[in-house]
Structure formats: C-alpha cells, structure tokens
Amino acid sequence: MRTPLEESVLRRIRPREEVRAQILAIAERLMAAVDRSEVAQGMIVGSIARNTWLEGDRDLDIFMLFEPSLTRDELEERGLALARGIARDLGARFREKYAEHPYISLEFEGLDVDLVPCYRVTDPREIKSAVDRTPFHTRYISERIKGFEDDVLLFKQFAKAGGFYGSDQMTEGFAGYLCELLVLHYRGFSPLLQAASSWRRRTFIDIEGIAEKSFEDPLVVIDPVDPNRNVAASVSLTRKFEFVELARGYLKQPTISFFEPPPPNTMGSQEFEDAIRRRGTRLYGLRLSTPPYIPEIVVPQLRKSLRAVKGLLERSGFLVNRVDSAMGERYCLLLFELMVDHLPQVCRHVGPPVWEADNAAKFVSKYLEDTLSGPYIEEGLYIVEIPRRFTEARDLLASKECLNTGLGKHVKKSMEAGWEVFQDGECWSAEFSQFVSDFIRRSSPLVRIRRVENGFPPARDTSSDQSLN
Amino acid sequence: MRTPLEESVLRRIRPREEVRAQILAIAERLMAAVDRSEVAQGMIVGSIARNTWLEGDRDLDIFMLFEPSLTRDELEERGLALARGIARDLGARFREKYAEHPYISLEFEGLDVDLVPCYRVTDPREIKSAVDRTPFHTRYISERIKGFEDDVLLFKQFAKAGGFYGSDQMTEGFAGYLCELLVLHYRGFSPLLQAASSWRRRTFIDIEGIAEKSFEDPLVVIDPVDPNRNVAASVSLTRKFEFVELARGYLKQPTISFFEPPPPNTMGSQEFEDAIRRRGTRLYGLRLSTPPYIPEIVVPQLRKSLRAVKGLLERSGFLVNRVDSAMGERYCLLLFELMVDHLPQVCRHVGPPVWEADNAAKFVSKYLEDTLSGPYIEEGLYIVEIPRRFTEARDLLASKECLNTGLGKHVKKSMEAGWEVFQDGECWSAEFSQFVSDFIRRSSPLVRIRRVENGFPPARDTSSDQSLN
Numbered sequence A, B: 001m002r003t004p005l006e007e008s009v010l011r012r013i014r015p016r017e018e019v020r021a022q023i024l025a026i027a028e029r030l031m032a033a034v035d036r037s038e039v040a041q042g043m044i045v046g047s048i049a050r051n052t053w054l055e056g057d058r059d060l061d062i063f064m065l066f067e068p069s070l071t072r073d074e075l076e077e078r079g080l081a082l083a084r085g086i087a088r089d090l091g092a093r094f095r096e097k098y099a100e101h102p103y104i105s106l107e108f109e110g111l112d113v114d115l116v117p118c119y120r121v122t123d124p125r126e127i128k129s130a131v132d133r134t135p136f137h138t139r140y141i142s143e144r145i146k147g148f149e150d151d152v153l154l155f156k157q158f159a160k161a162g163g164f165y166g167s168d169q170m171t172e173g174f175a176g177y178l179c180e181l182l183v184l185h186y187r188g189f190s191p192l193l194q195a196a197s198s199w200r201r202r203t204f205i206d207i208e209g210i211a212e213k214s215f216e217d218p219l220v221v222i223d224p225v226d227p228n229r230n231v232a233a234s235v236s237l238t239r240k241f242e243f244v245e246l247a248r249g250y251l252k253q254p255t256i257s258f259f260e261p262p263p264p265n266t267m268g269s270q271e272f273e274d275a276i277r278r279r280g281t282r283l284y285g286l287r288l289s290t291p292p293y294i295p296e297i298v299v300p301q302l303r304k305s306l307r308a309v310k311g312l313l314e315r316s317g318f319l320v321n322r323v324d325s326a327m328g329e330r331y332c333l334l335l336f337e338l339m340v341d342h343l344p345q346v347c348r349h350v351g352p353p354v355w356e357a358d359n360a361a362k363f364v365s366k367y368l369e370d371t372l373s374g375p376y377i378e379e380g381l382y383i384v385e386i387p388r389r390f391t392e393a394r395d396l397l398a399s400k401e402c403l404n405t406g407l408g409k410h411v412k413k414s415m416e417a418g419w420e421v422f423q424d425g426e427c428w429s430a431e432f433s434q435f436v437s438d439f440i441r442r443s444s445p446l447v448r449i450r451r452v453e454n455g456f457p458p459a460r461d462t463s464s465d466q467s468l469n
Helices: A004-013 A017-037 A046-050 A072-090 A130-142 A149-161 A176-186 A189-197 A237-252 A269-279 A295-315 A357-366 A393-397 A400-404 A409-416 A433-440 A445-454 B004-013 B017-037 B046-050 B072-090 B130-142 B149-162 B176-186 B189-197 B237-252 B269-279 B295-315 B357-366 B393-397 B400-404 B409-416 B433-440 B445-454
Strands: A041-045 A059-066 A093-098 A102-108 A111-119 A203-205 A219-223 A226-230 A282-289 A320-327 A331-338 A346-353 A373-378 A381-387 A420-423 B041-045 B059-066 B093-098 B102-108 B111-119 B203-205 B219-223 B226-230 B282-289 B320-327 B331-338 B346-353 B373-378 B381-387 B420-423
Touching: A004 A149, A017 A041, A017 A046, A017 A059, A017 A072, A017 A111, A041 A046, A041 A130, A046 A059, A046 A130, A046 A176, A059 A072, A059 A130, A072 A093, A072 A102, A072 A111, A111 A130, A130 A176, A130 A226, A149 A176, A149 A189, A149 A237, A176 A189, A176 A203, A176 A219, A189 A237, A237 A445, A237 B357, A237 B373, A269 A433, A282 A393, A282 A409, A295 A320, A295 A331, A295 A393, A295 A400, A295 A409, A320 A433, A331 A393, A331 A433, A346 A357, A357 A381, A357 B237, A357 B445, A373 B237, A373 B445, A393 A400, A393 A420, A400 A409, A445 B357, A445 B373, B004 B149, B017 B041, B017 B046, B017 B059, B017 B072, B017 B111, B041 B046, B041 B130, B046 B059, B046 B130, B046 B176, B059 B072, B059 B130, B072 B093, B072 B102, B072 B111, B111 B130, B130 B176, B149 B176, B149 B189, B149 B237, B176 B189, B176 B203, B176 B219, B189 B237, B237 B445, B269 B433, B282 B393, B282 B409, B295 B320, B295 B331, B295 B393, B295 B400, B295 B409, B320 B433, B331 B393, B331 B433, B346 B357, B357 B381, B393 B400, B393 B420, B400 B409
Parallel strands: A059 A111, A203 A219, B059 B111, B203 B219
Antiparallel strands: A041 A059, A093 A102, A102 A111, A219 A226, A282 A331, A282 A420, A320 A331, A346 A381, A373 A381, B041 B059, B093 B102, B102 B111, B219 B226, B282 B331, B282 B420, B320 B331, B346 B381, B373 B381
C-alpha cells in the first residue's frame, strides 16, 4: 500500500526504462568480454544486478570469477591483466585500485565500472576473501527481491536523505545489501519503518535462523550467506537511532523532506565567529596535513586521535563540551569545543592511600619542600596541590604532549612534521566551512527536517535573544 | 622503655604532686557533700579519677549516682537541686548546662567542675542514658591503668599536639577514654604507635572479645562495658590517618615537635589576598549568622550545608577544588575554592534514550524551536545545548537556589534571614583569619612538623618562584 507521496518519490528515483536498457547492455558487453577470455566468468553484482539501483546511480560492478585453484598472486596477476585488456579494447580510461586485492576501475559511457577479480567458490564457507562473498549476496537478493524493488528504492532514498546510507567509516551507516535485507525481512518499506520505530538499544535479526556467534553491535543482522558475519557491523549507535527517529517521524507525519537531502547550510566566516561568541565556549582546531592514505584508513585514526587528545585535555583539567574530526584533501581538522580554556595555577594531585606506608612516605618526602598546599589527607588519601603544567589549553594543544597520547599511526606521522592550532574564528576555512558549520549547528536529522518544515532557524541566530549577548 | 625525649615531655605534662593533692582534696570535699545528702552517692569520674590528666587540665567531673527507681523527671529535679545546693554552700559561681539531661557546671578554686546526675545501675546493659555509662568506664580503666598512666599522658599530649584529641564534632578525633583503651590494649605508648603505623583502611579492636554487632567506621574499638558501642565512632578517616602518619613519623624520627601544638600561623589580610592570587583560583565565602545552638548541633549542619552547596556548584558546572566550614561566635563561614567561576552560555543537557519513544518525542518537541545546538543523538541519548541559567558562580551563590539544596535545618533558618557572598580577599576577617589561613596552607600534621623542623615555609610564599606570577 503505497501513499501518493511515496508514488511521487518513486517516479523520481526509479531508473528510467531507456537508462536501464542502456546500462544492462553495457553490462552484458563487459560480461561477454570476460567470458570470451575463457580464464574467468563474468557476473554483474551490486544494485544494478539486483534491480535496486536509484536513478542517477552510475556504479556498475562486474566481477570476474576465477578458478579457486589459483594462488592469490596468480589471481591478482591474471585478474588485472584481463581487466586491463578489456579496458583497452573499450578504449576506456582506467586505473588500478586496492581493496583486499587490486582491481581495475574504468569510466565508460558515463558509468563508473569496477572490474573485480574473485574466486568462483561454490559454498560461501569456502571464500578466500571478502569480495568472494559478493556473488552470493547478489544471488541471495536476486532470488527473493521480486516485488520489493520499489520498497528498496524508497528505503535507500530515505537512508541517503537521512544521512545514514553507506557502510564506510565516515558514515557508519547502512550498506545497500543491509537495506535490501531489512526490506526483505520486514516485507516492505512501511513495515520496516514500523518495526524500527520500536527498536531498543540492541537489535538482533537472523533472517535464516543460522547465527553461529553473538555480536555486541547495536544492530545485528546475520548475513544469510555467512552465519559468522554481522551485515550491520558498520552501523554506529548514533546512526541506528537517527534512523529510528526518522522512521518514527515519517510514520507520524510523512513529508517529502524525508526523501530529500538537507539543504546546504554553510556559515560564512563572520557568521561562524558570531555563533561561537554567542555560545561563549572556546573552540580549538588542530590542523595537520592529510596522511597519504584512503579515508577507510585515515578516518578511524582521526577518531582515535580525537579521543586521545580529548583525554589529554580532560586529564589536564580542561572541560570539553564536544569534539569532531574531518578529513579533507590537503588537511585534516580535529575540533575541540571547550567550556574552559584557562585554569588556575593550583593543580590537585591525588597521591597514594596513607595505609600504603612506603608509597605514602615517598610521596610526602617528594612534596615536602615546595607545594601550593599539602600534602594533606582526605578520605585516607594523600593530596597535594602543585603548580599546573599547562594553564592555557592553547599551550597544551601546541605542545609535544599531543604526540605522546595514543594518536593513530599515520596521524602521528603527519603531526611529527608539525601542526597548527586554531582558535575560535580561525577554525573556519573554505575547505572545512561545511564541517565547522555542522559542528556548531549540530542537530539530529529529524530535528533538522522539523525545523525546516516549521520555519524555525537551524540554530539560534543573531537576532534571537538579547540575554545571550 | 622511655626515651630521654619522652622523659622530658613527661616532666612537663605530669601533674605536680601539690596540684594533684589539691585537686583530689577538692574532689573529696565535693563527693562528701553529695554523700551527705543521702539521696545520691558521689563519684569522681574522668581523667582525674583515672590518674590520666595532664598538667594544666582543669576539668573535674563529679557524678551524683541516684536510685534507678526514680523517674527521669525526678532524677533531673533532684539532681539539679542537690548540685545547686552544693554550689551555693561552696559560694561558687555556677550555671545549668545540657547534655542528655541537665547538669550544673561551677567554677571553684580554679577548676571547672561539672556536677552530673545519673542513675546508679549495677549492670552497664541497664543504663538509661549515656552518662550512666561513665562510671563503668572509670571503674574499667581505674582497675587496669596502674603502670600505664605515663603512657596515657604521653599519648594524650601526642594527640593534642597532633590535632586529633577530642571526640567533638569539630575535631572528629580520639576521646580520652579511647586514648586510655588503646594504650591498655597495646600495652604502652610506643607499642600503640608501632601498631598504628600499619593500620589499614579499616581497623577493628575488641579488647574483651565481646562484640555483638559490626560497624562501618574507619576505626572500631568495642567498648569493654558495652558490646554494642564503638568507642571510636567519632574518629573520621582523615583524623585516623593523621594519627597514623604522625605515629610513623615519630617512630622514624622522634622530636619534641610531636608533643607541641603547631605554632600559630595566621595570615594578615594582604598576605591572604596575595596567596589567593598566586593560587589563581577563585575563593568564595558564604557568611551567615550563627544559629543559636551548641557546636555539636550546628557543626554537622554546616558540613551538610557545605556538601549541599558544593553539589549545587558542581551540578551547575563550576569546578570545585576544596571546601570547608567554620562556626564562629557571630557568624558561620562556608568556604568554596573554585577552579572556574565563569562558564559559557552553552549548557549541555542530557535527555532520554531514543528508544524510550514517548520521552524522546516529548524531549524533541520541547526543544524543537530554540536551542544553541541539538537536540542531537549521542550514544543513543538525546542531547541538547541550551543557555545556561548561571554563568557566574557568584550569582549562583547569591541566589535562592542555595536555600533549596539540602541545607541543615538551623543553617537554612539562618540563611532565610539572609547571607553574604564574599570573593577572594573579602573572605578574610579577623574572626576567621586562622580558619582561612589554615584553609590556604592546608597540610597534614606530619608535613607541618617536618617543614618547621627543616625550615621550609609552611606554604609557598611570595618570594619563591617567579614562574608563578
């Protein structure tokens, strides 16, 4: 039962028949080229194979299935040779890329085509690398999707607009395959949203009833072709519940906004500076050169480094409100919003319990001569108040302390060559204007939608409340 | 085995023979007066009865033991009548005081004499009020103290000098009876210090092996005359371990300082102001009129109020370093040393988990229109950033919020009539100069002794470190 709103959305996102025919023709042509080589067998995988791609998608994945008897080196060598040959025959621009093993990416007739070598295994338990699983996913979905294609399209569009589509490190959201499985499991777009509305902290879905291990992830969807794999492992707790609130919001009051990406809302430099002044917090940015690795490597390291530096700030007494990180082409930015960036000389240092006689004696003699207060005893522990090493957050963020605090490996390497510390308005730059704007205006997707619909400002603006100045 | 140091201390603190004879003569005279009444029997109790008083002590306690068949009212009436008669016969100034029941306190020949009515019960299990227990304590100690009197004198002097003598609310330390029991239990001053050196977080002593219940206190010494009573219930964890560190310090390097009260070390107004400036913290004092009750009532209420206002400051985002309270004749002072007394507009408010659908929806609609950031989702919880109610600690401490935060009853009553908020140097006054100086220079007793002996300043002074300015 589709609503008129959903029908109108579908008319926009369902691929047009002529595009469909054109893409399938290209796919057939590429598969035929693979088959002709007689060393491998071609297979369309991904959303195009499953008939669940959205109008405008341009990604075509062709897998080249080789004999499992090949060694890994042989597979890589022959796979690349075959793919390069095909690309050259087509006269297409191509380049080599790397996932678990190398593959060829080429541009052809407006499509981004990946030619990926893998092993043709007959049982998913015998796969040798993650890509070998993909053909099984495609077969599993293709055999069951009939009648639910539109539901998948609606859900994918809902997920894209809501910012939770994609299993990459930046998004921490829902992969296409996960979207398909959820639609199949709940039998449609609306029933899926209904179910998600009452998801609790942890959700466990095992469509085929085959789970062989347990998972700690907020959302667990056992892969129907691999009982030891959680298809939703990438989904963060935040992303899961952003979906949940969107599902509730849509069921309560469905509007077109749920299918449209939020309008860009980037602050200019001056607007940004004013917003920070109104908040009264102190914003610090730590900018480093982007390490020469792909986002899947760098982004988790940025997050780790962010936590590490946040911990350093907190251990040093600076109250942190929020932090976030971004990876740009040239630079990465770690952002720290502090409640307090200046602290008094006095630093309270907790020593050993008095009943640990040796430690206690060492502590007292260490701090006998020169303290601001103490050592004194409080709740059985020695306490001493000594001069603080860093009374200014800026000095701490500019100090070598940052390097010794559990940074990600490549982030540390980059920072060893130097980094810059920005303060307040300085954190704004053209490269990161969207990121720093989103940081300041942070809201959940549903809140953003409701505000736009109600004509409320996305965040309190200059004209609002006098008491804030 | 007494050291020459201890012998020389004993020569100073052991009551002189002529004083002793004089006090005992007065005691005999008072007891005879009680006995002559034929309604009660006189008994010397306390340290004079036990031969454990220090030269200079002037407190003489005479108990008047009445028949247990009397009602409480009869006991009080007859006890006061008898005591008043005795005081008048002596021509002594006297006044009525109150503990569990009223008694008469008089000044006679330079002594502070208490005439206290109680019941003459034969078994400590039959006592009707706490004072009835005292004769049993006196008998228990008197029968056993022979040969340990000097050890008790040394330990009492050690406790007085170390600031842990007295079971009152201000001191939270060791009562005279507890000192006597500990000396008896460990059989001497030195063995007691040896034992205390390795006391752990909790210490349990049951001399007669009669304990009938368990206690949570840091130091438990079961009363030999009452298996349900901890003689050391008044001893705080801090006071216990100040004794422990003094015991260790004395055994390691015994000096006369362990028997001498610390030299007074009061800061003047300017010195105090400079010390705060060097610390860089913000000091706030909250001054109220002293409630018209005895310290045993008011002091615990001040402590409770101190914790309550500290909690209010912390809940409101202000970092507290230390707090303390003092009760003066006219005023009481609550002192708060803050790391931070100014906070930004932004106040982070944690809402319900998203999976609690009803609460979540209420939260979002409440904060939809006007926030600084959010609502957004973090770790499954809604968070919103809203304007802070109090950005200045001073405003909070001057606000009615303080009255609704679990103050002690009489403290609240006094504050309902008003209070003053002092800042930094304003916290100094002649009445509280010692208290605020001790607050700033806070050190454990052993540290204080070692500093004096080593010629170190009690706290970092103006001349010390340039980097502090």
